[in-house]
Amino acid sequence: MQAPAPALLHTQADFLRMHDKVATALQPWLGGWNQFLGARRSDLGATPRPLPVVIRGVDGQNYGAMIVDMMRAYHLAVRWKITGDRAYANDAVKFLNAWAVTLKELGGNSNLFLASGLYGNQWANAAEIMRSYDGWAKEDIARFQDMLLKVFYSRCHDFLTNHNGTETRKVTHYWANWDLANLCGMYAIGVACERPDIAAEAVRYYKTGRGNGAISNSVYYLHPGYLGQWQESHRDQGHSTLGIALAGMLCEMAWNQGEDLYGLWNNRLLAGAEYVAKTNLSDANGTPYVMPFAPYNGVWGVGTAAAGSGSRRPCWELILNHYVGRKGLSAPWTQAMVDQVRPERSDGGDSVGLGTLFFLRDPAPAARPSGLSAHLSDGKVQLSWWGCADATQYLVQRASSPDGPFTSVARVSDPRTCSDAPGQGVWHYRISAVTPLGERIGVDVVRVAVPGELWLHLPLNGSANDASGRGLHGQLVNGASWGTGGRDGTTCLQLDGRTGHVRLPDGAVSTLGDFTLAVWVYWETSAINARIFDFGSNDVAYLALTPRDGATPNQMRVLASRNQFWTEQPLSAPVLPTGRWVHVAVTLAGTVGTIYVDGAPAGSHDGIWMAPNQFGQTTQTWLGRSQYGGDPFFKGRMQDLRIYSGALTPAAIAQLAR
Template identity: 30%
Template sequence: MNLINKLSFIFLWLFLFTGCKAEFENGVSDIDSWDMADEFEPTMVHPGVLHTNEDCEHIRQMIEEKKEPYYATYQELIKEPKASAEYSIQGPFEIIARDGTYASTKGKAESDFDAIYLNAVMWMITQDPAHAQKSLELMLAYAGKLKDIDGNDTALMAGLEGIKIVYALEMLKYTYDVMTEEQFTQVSDMLKRVFLPVWEEFYEVTPYTNGNWGMNVLKSYLAASILWNDTEMYKKCVNLYMYGNDNGTIAHYIDGETGQCQESGRDQAHVILGLGAMATVCEIAWKQGNDLYSVFNNRAMLGYEYTVMYNLGYDVPFKTWTDVTGKYCEWTEISQETKKKNNGVDVDRGMKWQPCFYMMYNHYVNRKGLSMPYTTELLGIYQELEYDGGHPSYGPLLFNDLK
């Protein structure tokens, strides 16, 4: 560990760590009764789910000028088969699921939803109508057939996959004149019929999951509020993010003293999945004029730095966590595993990164001029050149130096 990193760790330990514990005893605090969402008025700029027109122009300019790391990342994106306008649909299906009776649909449906998103991204970048048409074709196929999401992982699937459709529909509605209002309504109605009830039910029932679920549900829910110009729905999402009684909220997922995450004792892959969803929530809100990145003294940054620090091989403080559900309190030490298969073998911490770091880095370092020493170190060795369906991915291209 070099001198700078040693000093950073000592500072983290002395000034932040006073005995890591869940900030909210048993997941309950007066904070749950606070209502400040009225302070967050969305601008309802369109397109406004992760990328605005200004962002799109910036990305296109960087590619045209062959600026790095944009151009090299773009070269990787165009190699991805699911980003191709020649992609062949694997479905559609009437019922989709991650497990249970309809588990056989998981990989194929996820592939189709990836292609919906990635072709919308390719349309945004290239302005080649073949990509817009492919994305629309896939969405309409599911709009005409999909009836339900099934299985124990219903909420997680709705959260992970819903945003891909929302992003594409939002982008095409405001940039692709060929799409008709009737086609937009068909896809929108499918989202309202199949996905929206799952998102809303998740926050109406007693909390029962680890926090990455709630964060992923919330990112899709928030994105949809922009698609539908629903200001009240948007404010509800802000309230859930800041004050909701669920493991998947900023207050209950990240400890405000150390940055330890609710799932840090579980495994690193799920922590990073949750943090990536958190970044997406914050970035969506930023595009609507609201700064969720800064809430609770930049707590999202603290969670990222703690997790990256550990996965780079440094020591971090850890204490057993008392979570909102009371079910996930048995972890007495930080997990050494990612539990994410790499060629069929479990890999140790830090050996299987996920492409979700540029978004946070771009905000705190590029926009705000703050320091993220461990994330900076990580991005020196990990370039986010691959696609991961759990995250928007391709950060050096899509979320680099955005305003």
């Protein structure tokens, strides 16, 4: 049987590229090769020093010794694949076999879960390269795979399942890099051990997990121009750049297995990388850039600004050479960082580094502008898009019809964003890139109505079908039913307060910035923490309205979270009355939120950050039910749910409440 070709961080094609570039002394690959050799981890003749127990985080920790041998095995394997010299393969096998026979356990405090992920990942990558070597005996391969599964995978799985005992309390207790380290370890071990179920476990978590390593939580907030605030940005830049390194490795390994994690949520990892890169750069005068920042309220306190700057962790070539090298997009801040650190050095054990040698490729043709989004923000149209690698500027073009004719209304360089005030009407936008070869029209045309329009309308009068024409029909679930007792004696939605609720389609409001939600409600029982609506995907990410807040029981409150803690949303109103029909509405215009009761403003605040579009494709978009399983269901009735793009005026809200 033919030995498997490596397919984690490096493929056979990657090694051939490295060989050809170095053999012909092409820069900057040759500089990358010299960085690789300068690390001295691929020198022949070193002796393995395996340990039965590797300890991290307490007195007597010894994990540094394993890092040295782990890097030797990895670098020796790479050097064999580039040069073809079997002496390096034989030395790599020597290190792999020594540790497979000896290592039995990871120990220490919670830091052992960093060891499981960071080092399980790189050991597995070394093994994946060497599985194609005919000089590594099958029984030795099996022994090493067994060690990976018992010592490293078991800990990766335990951490992502239990989070060191915090899973059922606050899964977001741990920073993004803890999750991402263990996701990398789990994925690499799954491939190296021929366990696709383990690799799939990592992918599921990255796509939909509750912890900070999931893509939606690690890139916490999208600022205009797709600057994606990283979850650890208010902590420090050493850990923020580690998160970028780990997420990049996970996506690269999955890419080489045929799965595109890079592209999730409209290239959300690139948004995070651009934000972190710019945070660590300075302008022409040497002044660090001032970054936009959405307040972050987490287990370690409230973050107020992007902390620190100047980190030069070698993680950028991998990101650049996917999004620009493979996809032809632009990544100006990542590119600026690469320009400062090329050729990338080796990392110190947390990630592989050496990206100039490992990941730099001849660039793909430049793409068309893509990923265009448009939503209302403070009454204006806020546009963001992904640019193309050869663009010098972008033309923002607008038309009254999707077929045009389009007129250029703005000329933009980076950042790739524009705020437009086109006047009342329905408008269509596209982006055209200005390049040395002429204009290149973007992929997308998007539609926006100004000052807004009815987005979803559920009459809830015997029908949960969407009367707006968008097809966003609701579904009655469990104890939800139709009954009498509606306004003016009509049929209405009945919610039993036990299990009944209404489910809206996934992502029903995921493109909205400014919005209005209005509904008639009849609340029978004043239960703390019930929900009128709760739009989210889990108890970590949601936008909700509770008629009686548990923290302030005399208040109705808007709740918003991206990290299992209520992001500070001081938008409240007096507690909702019971025993009668009440019209309730919530509006957001820019950062100004307002609650209306019976057509009159009842509470307002400027400082509301979390618009619906920050939550992406929500999968639990509910009326009458909370994301938290212990919260009570809404007991009462509802009618005439209306959701609008844009914030309705007070006069329009008053008209709905009649």
